Amino acid sequence: MNTHHSSSLGDLSGKNKSTLRLVNQKSLNLPHHFRLIPLDYILIVDLDNTLFDTSSMDRSIFMPAIEQMRKYFKTQELADRAIRDIWTYPIDEVSRRHNIPDEIIEDFLRNLESENYTLDIKPFADYKTLNELDVEKILVTTGIESLQRAKISELGITDDFTDIYIDKVTDTHRIYKKGIFSKIVQESTYKSHQFWIIGDNGNAEIKAGRELGLKTIQRKKPDQTASEYADFTLHTFHELHPILASQ
Numbered sequence: 001m002n003t004h005h006s007s008s009l010g011d012l013s014g015k016n017k018s019t020l021r022l023v024n025q026k027s028l029n030l031p032h033h034f035r036l037i038p039l040d041y042i043l044i045v046d047l048d049n050t051l052f053d054t055s056s057m058d059r060s061i062f063m064p065a066i067e068q069m070r071k072y073f074k075t076q077e078l079a080d081r082a083i084r085d086i087w088t089y090p091i092d093e094v095s096r097r098h099n100i101p102d103e104i105i106e107d108f109l110r111n112l113e114s115e116n117y118t119l120d121i122k123p124f125a126d127y128k129t130l131n132e133l134d135v136e137k138i139l140v141t142t143g144i145e146s147l148q149r150a151k152i153s154e155l156g157i158t159d160d161f162t163d164i165y166i167d168k169v170t171d172t173h174r175i176y177k178k179g180i181f182s183k184i185v186q187e188s189t190y191k192s193h194q195f196w197i198i199g200d201n202g203n204a205e206i207k208a209g210r211e212l213g214l215k216t217i218q219r220k221k222p223d224q225t226a227s228e229y230a231d232f233t234l235h236t237f238h239e240l241h242p243i244l245a246s247q
C-alpha cells in the first residue's frame with residue numbers, strides 16, 4: 001500500500017481547438033501585439049482553494065471517520081492533537097507527526113471514501129470569469145474520490161471542463177498530479193508551452209507544473225507568500241486574462 005498520502009483534509013481539504021480572443025479585430029489603433037493574439041492554450045486547474053474555499057465546508061461530514069480513528073489513540077489528548085492537525089497538514093504529515101501506523105491511516109481514508117457526502121458549497125465569486133475565456137480547461141484534483149466528486153457536482157462545474165482527473169489518495173498506484181499532468185501533455189496535440197497550471201498549492205500542482213516545464217499560476221491569498229515555482233500569482237481570476245495575454 002502506498003504510504004505517501006499527499007493531501008490534507010482541507011484538500012479532501014485531438015483536443016478541441018480553443019482560441020482566446022483578446023480584443024475585437026476592429027481595434028486597429030492598438031499596438032500590433034494586442035490586435036488579435038491567437039492563444040491556443042489549455043488551462044489545467046486545481047479544485048480545492050482554487051475554485052472554492054474548503055474552509056466553507058461543514059466539518060461535521062468528516063466526523064464519523066474521525067471518531068473511528070480517535071479509537072486508535074491512547075489518550076484523549078493525543079487524539080485531539082492529531083485530529084487538530086488533520087485540518088492543517090497533508091495526511092501523510094499528520095501520520096508522521098503523530099506516529100499513526102499506515103493501517104490506521106488507510107482505514108481512515110477508506111472510511112472517508114465510503115461516506116455519502118451532502119455538501120453546501122459555492123465556487124468563488126470570480127469563478128465565472130474563467131468561463132468567459134474561450135479556452136479549454138481540464139480539472140485535476142487530489143483527494144478522496146467520493147468527496148471530490150461530490151464537491152464538483154455541488155459546485156455545478158462539471159460541464160466547464162473537457163476532462164476531470166482525480167488523483168485519489170487511496171490509490172495504491174498513485175502517479176500524483178505530476179503523473180497526471182505528464183499524461184495529459186503527452187496525449188495532447190498541444191505542446192507543453194501551451195499548458196498553464198493554475199492552483200493554490202506551491203508544493204503540489206505548482207511545483208509539479210514547473211518540474212514538467214509547464215507555465216504556472218498560483219492563486220494565493222494576499223497574506224500568503226508566493227511559491228518559488230510560480231511563474232505568476234493572482235488573487236482573483238480577473239487577473240488571469242492579462243497574464244495569458246502577456247505570453
Ligand SMILES: [Mg+2]
Nearest residue numbers: 046048049200
Ligand atoms: Mg488546492
